[in-house]
Amino acid sequence: MAQIIDGKALSAQVLQQVASDVALLKDEHGIVPTLAVVLVGEDPASQVYVRNKIKRAREVGIGSKEYLLDANTTQNELAQLIDALNDDAQVHGILVQLPLPDQLDEDAVIASIHPDKDVDGFHPLNVGALAAGRDTLVPCTPQGCMIMLHQAHPDLSGKHAVVVGRSNIVGKPMAMLLLQANCTVTIVHSRTRDIESLCRHADIVIAAAGRRELIDADWIKPGATVIDVGINAIEIEGKRKLVGDVAFEAVSQVAGAISPVPGGVGPMTIACLLLNTTRAVTRQLSVEHGAMAANG
Numbered sequence: 350m351a352q353i354i355d356g357k358a359l360s361a362q363v364l365q366q367v368a369s370d371v372a373l374l375k376d377e378h379g380i381v382p383t384l385a386v387v388l389v390g391e392d393p394a395s396q397v398y399v400r401n402k403i404k405r406a407r408e409v410g411i412g413s414k415e416y417l418l419d420a421n422t423t424q425n426e427l428a429q430l431i432d433a434l435n436d437d438a439q440v441h442g443i444l445v446q447l448p449l450p451d452q453l454d455e456d457a458v459i460a461s462i463h464p465d466k467d468v469d470g471f472h473p474l475n476v477g478a479l480a481a482g483r484d485t486l487v488p489c490t491p492q493g494c495m496i497m498l499h500q501a502h503p504d505l506s507g508k509h510a511v512v513v514g515r516s517n518i519v520g521k522p523m524a525m526l527l528l529q530a531n532c533t534v535t536i537v538h539s540r541t542r543d544i545e546s547l548c549r550h551a552d553i554v555i556a557a558a559g560r561r562e563l564i565d566a567d568w569i570k571p572g573a574t575v576i577d578v579g580i581n582a583i584e585i586e587g588k589r590k591l592v593g594d595v596a597f598e599a600v601s602q603v604a605g606a607i608s609p610v611p612g613g614v615g616p617m618t619i620a621c622l623l624l625n626t627t628r629a630v631t632r633q634l635s636v637e638h639g640a641m642a643a644n645g
């Protein structure tokens with residue numbers, strides 16, 4: 350039976366660190382780190398996530414501002430809000446919940462967020478900095494997965510990691526972080542041939558395909574570590590239930606360590622979002638300091 354990587358417990362540790370960073374920022378700089386969360390439309394799942402983020406923010410002393418915009422919001426209206434948030438010195442982090450309704454250009458919206466307030470790490474400058482191995486704001490979900498992985502493997506060096514999925518928000522940044530940790534990385538996707546045998550050779554499998562229970566026990570090398578990013582809502586006897594991309598019961602008989610859904614990557618994502626919010630404050634402080642130094 351595999352070790353269960355408890356994202357709920359681990360996220361509580363991260364949140365404790367965030368709370369102490371928040372207290373320090375308040376004491377030393379009189380700053381209350383503040384996160385603006387923008388939600389366009391009324392997708393019920395997104396509403397749940399946004400509510401969770403704001404609840405956790407409050408618990409660690411991070412301020413939050415919630416902007417709930419109509420599903421018919423135009424590009425221009427959203428751009429005006431983001432400009433105002435970019436200019437607002439009381440706002441340190443900006444998160445625009447994805448996906449956006451069809452009439453909105455997601456890439457343009459992401460690029461309009463100030464890179465130092467981009468707590469999702471989705472801005473092209475931050476994506477580039479991550480790819481170049483520089484210190485930057487890193488996407489929350491992959492960052493959370495790395496903390497979970499370090500629990501099972503204090504040293505990731507030389508491990509073969511397979512990332513299932515190549516999205517900009519999970520798969521690609523995940524692969525970059527694994528590479529930075531000296532893993533040998535394979536990214537697989539919907540056009541990959543023989544995914545099963547690639548996974549079977551992996552020491553680490555990160556499942557981020559968004560396909561309910563895609564990964565079964567015979568895909569996994571005995572003793573491997575499996576991190577399940579997938580969140581798939583299903584209905585069982587009229588009740589809403591979340592399952593991951595991994596067949597948890599079967600895979601946990603084979604794997605060495607496995608993360609559950611719920612209670613795995615999800616809570617870690619939120620904890621890392623709040624960690625990024627305090628990091629954003631620090632970045633903004635050092636920019637300010639740099640500007641002051643430059644002005645003599």
Ligand SMILES: NC(=O)C1=CN([C@@H]2O[C@H](COP(=O)(O)OP(=O)(O)OC[C@H]3O[C@@H](n4cnc5c(N)ncnc54)[C@H](OP(=O)(O)O)[C@@H]3O)[C@@H](O)[C@H]2O)C=CC1
Binds near residue numbers: 515579580581614
């Ligand atoms: N726990 C958390 O905090 C978070 C969870 N999620 C969840 O993670 C999952 C992935 O999210 P996201 O990356 O945004 O999803 P996307 O739909 O953007 O990407 C899915 C990726 O998986 C690949 N894929 C789809 N089906 C298969 C398959 N059968 N075999 C192999 N690869 C496949 C796709 O390939 P191709 O590129 O070829 O289409 C694509 O690259 C979702 O369930 C999402 O809800 C996401 C963000 C945060």
Ligand SMILES: Nc1nc(=O)c2c([nH]1)NC[C@@H]1CN(c3ccc(C(=O)N[C@@H](CCC(=O)O)C(=O)O)cc3)C=[N+]21
Binds near residue numbers: 397401444591614615
């Ligand atoms: N700009 C942007 N940034 C994101 O980080 C982002 C996004 N858009 N859009 C959607 C995805 C998804 N995502 C989740 C976060 C937390 C849980 C989470 O906390 N899940 C709980 C369960 C919550 C429940 O019961 O529904 C768990 O897995 O235990 C899940 C999913 C962030 N995303």
